[in-house]
Amino acid sequence: MLLKKEELPVVPRDEMNEIHYEEVDIINDLYDSAINGNVEKTKEYLEEFINHIEDHFGFEEELMEQNEFFAYPIHKMEHDNVLNRIYNVKKQFEETNDTKVVSNFLENEFVPWLINHLNTMDMATASFLGGF
Numbered sequence: 809m810l811l812k813k814e815e816l817p818v819v820p821r822d823e824m825n826e827i828h829y830e831e832v833d834i835i836n837d838l839y840d841s842a843i844n845g846n847v848e849k850t851k852e853y854l855e856e857f858i859n860h861i862e863d864h865f866g867f868e869e870e871l872m873e874q875n876e877f878f879a880y881p882i883h884k885m886e887h888d889n890v891l892n893r894i895y896n897v898k899k900q901f902e903e904t905n906d907t908k909v910v911s912n913f914l915e916n917e918f919v920p921w922l923i924n925h926l927n928t929m930d931m932a933t934a935s936f937l938g939g940f
């Protein structure tokens with residue numbers, strides 16, 4: 809396990825928190841497979857992780873567009889940048905079958921990024937939108 813749900817910043821909008829908690833489960837499954845050197849499972853969970861991330865970001869971007877949130881471009885840019893990093897990591901992993909590429913990315917880049925992103929962009933967005 810890499811990340812506990814209690815370590816995630818809670819934003820004032822439950823539907824966003826729910827997506828974040830779901831993502832923690834996938835991150836932990838992916839990390840455990842990668843740390844154990846299980847190439848097949850890492851491939852499976854990496855697909856699941858990418859699908860979830862794309863849905864997660866898409867959901868927030870739609871909410872921001874619908875509500876004409878002023879910081880939409882900067883929030884979307886953070887999503888796009890990390891997505892590009894994830895696609896690169898996937899490519900690198902597929903070329904090498906080295907699961908450490910994935911575990912190192914999650915541990916050293918993605919989780920610190922996620923916590924910071926939730927504390928800043930997601931927090932500001934959820935505060936603007938109001939909770940439910």
Ligand SMILES: [Fe+2]
Pocket residue numbers: 824828864868930
């Ligand atoms: Fe989010």
Ligand SMILES: [Fe+2]
Pocket residue numbers: 865868883887925929930
């Ligand atoms: Fe976000």
